[in-house]
Amino acid sequence: MSPLLHASLQPTSEAHVRQRKTHALSSSLIRPAVARLLIAAAFSAAASVACSKEPTRWDKAVETAKSVEKADLPKPVVAEGGSLNKFFPPKEFDGKKVTFTAEKPGAVEAKLEEGGAEIGTLAITDTNGNADALAKFDKAAEEVSGAPLVTQGKNKSAALVGKRFQVSVMSQKLDPEARKAILGKFDIRGLSSFTPPVAK
Amino acid sequence: MSDIAISQLLEELPATSLTTRVLGGLDYLVPGEWVNVTNFEETVKLVTGEDDQALIQQVGERAIALYADASNGYQRAVSLYKLVDSGSTMAGVTALAGKLAEDVSWLQFLGSVTPKSETTQSIDAALKFAAEIGAFCCSNGIPGDSVGEFVSALTAYEKEDKVRFAAWIALDCVLPLGPEFFSLLTSSLSGAMDKLEASPLYGKLHGFIPGSGAGDKSAFLREALEKSSAHITGFAQEKDLTQAGILDTVKGYIDGAEGKLDYAAAILDLSTNVFEHTGIQSVARRVIKRAYAEI
Structure with missing residues (x-):
């Protein structure tokens, strides 16, 4: 097995990394044979991703920060x-x-x-x-x-x-x-x- | 602002991945400096040492607000760390394509179009150094009153910063370039600056390197590298970093590359996101530290 293909058969988190990089590979080098091999392996690993988000103690702060940024209020004058x-x-x-x-x-x-x-x-x-x-x-x-x-x-x-x-x-x-x-x-x-x- | 808060970015990092295993394997270089904390509350506790829940909440909320304000630069730092690992540096890709061409007859046509791996790898290492400086300036500003003081801040790295810098020296410098890595790096920042400037990553980060024009910026990078030379080469010597030693450390994570230095460096470059992972942790620590001072 090619070392790269072997390295591709890793858990999901690595698949994300490799997916991005293999995209770069495919778009810059345009080597269909290599790129197809990599992308296929990356996608098969990425398919198992499941997202679930539980509430955290920071959710309110995150929402507040978003609305403050959206309001685009003038920033306080501070020292250099x-x-x-x-x-x-x-x-x-x-x-x-x-x-x-x-x-x-x-x-x-x-x-x-x-x-x-x-x-x-x-x-x-x-x-x-x-x-x-x-x-x-x-x-x-x-x-x-x-x-x-x-x-x-x-x-x-x-x-x-x-x-x-x-x-x-x-x-x-x-x-x-x-x-x-x-x-x-x-x-x-x-x-x-x-x-x-x-x-x- | 970025849609993703720093608390979320941190908590989306994997508890275990190839990256964390490789970083764990490098612990002997910076013993105990890095622990893979991916929980925001836990990070607030670690950075402040506080256990009062109201105080922890206050620090965390201020840190989230500081990160959310794009003008503070923390979001840019994260985006630079992500870019380093996004394939923008391409050394892994080109080196691997080149190596495949050497070993697999039907891919030999690649060999004629890919750069020699040593040149590519040294440009890549220099580019990552530039990205580290750019991200540092985004998240920490330009502390002190001279380049010397700036470099003192860089060499005073701890925790996530320190393991990222150690991983860069080991995996991006010594492993692909060997004992002469520092002079190859220096040459890249002088003789091959045009190649650095042509890369998409440099295009995105050069604005954050101190200096008013391209010449000033490359001079700053050279001076920063030169002033860090004792720190970088001293680290490599003190830890007795050799290609064989590092390969021995990482070979367990990259089956199929035994004894093949170029494969090992290229596969690691392609398969890990050390800059992104530790960079998000660094920025989280940075905003929490500032928030603790400001509340």
């Missing part, structure tokens, strides 16, 4: 991501290393490592257009460098800076005190008076 980089802790401090991993309009993230292993995620996000995120700080009982500080769940500590920027430390390895200490390494004073350029 890169303008927030300078308020993060230094690239190296107290034996820890900070590596930027994501930069989107109004949201920047960095990985926090110690001894070569990830110990958490640092983030600055713009709360413009995100009233729920702001509301939780009304109940803040603590502060860091003058900014209200809250703990969310087990693994996140966040400060609200300049009544706009949420500065977070998320970690499954650090306790709230350690997370608070790292929040103190951000340039909270600088960020509190920062007027950011607007993201395009």
Whole structure:
């Protein structure tokens, strides 16, 4: 048996992959003999596909997201991501290393490592257009460098800076005190008076 | 927006497939980094470490909304990962057609029209590198303030990202190209850039590579590859990656290709969707992480 034909006789999920690729093969190389062989094998495996969809806890959120996108509402004005980089802790401090991993309009993230292993995620996000995120700080009982500080769940500590920027430390390895200490390494004073350029 | 939510995309991934078995077989390269989680709630729990149901719901809903907003780029990242596995790169197809022509007399006419497999495979590997960069930029933006910092983010890959990168090095670079894979890759991004630019996949992804024109973009790719060279070649050396070793690992999944390197690489390319499978998992993790920071 040809190795390719043999490889085609796999469960359904592979049949999908191969079906797409064999279509590419047939349309680009136009080699009828090879293509027919592949397509026949792929279709026979695909024939057993049965789709069933059970309700999930996310269905409502999916529908809401679809209608929000359909409504095409104006997006909130948020800070240019890169303008927030300078308020993060230094690239190296107290034996820890900070590596930027994501930069989107109004949201920047960095990985926090110690001894070569990830110990958490640092983030600055713009709360413009995100009233729920702001509301939780009304109940803040603590502060860091003058900014209200809250703990969310087990693994996140966040400060609200300049009544706009949420500065977070998320970690499954650090306790709230350690997370608070790292929040103190951000340039909270600088960020509190920062007027950011607007993201395009 | 895309009609399919990130929660659905993730949950439609197979729990077991040839792809997951091959990735499982590569676990020794990145021990414990990748677990095939295809349940959205489970992914939220894993990423956040939270068990409060209300918080999990809040994170999941925000992640779904972030993905649904096409302007955030996450949908584009998924479409690029899908394109890589859709046959757009074609190395598997052309290499296999070429190999069939060598071995089967009645197919010899194919041999005269298909490119030499090494050239095709190195262009394919370079194209997949470009697609990874394009998808990374769509889902993560361009973090840091320099190409060096951008590459730091790339080499700081973990979990699904890390296994996808390891699979690319093993299955798309070392297996078909051998120990000189890195120089072949570099040549593809310099001498054969015109062939990359002619591919439908590059046509769809080049807009997401940093740089204002074709020259800038190819220069960015070359610089990113060059700055990742220690990471990539170091990984291959540290893990003692050889064609024979990888073939030994994967031969159980591709009966009929024993001892035939070109067959093995081509069949794997045709039969698996490593980029799509792990790419959807990467994007799910990415939006969940951002949602957790934003709520």
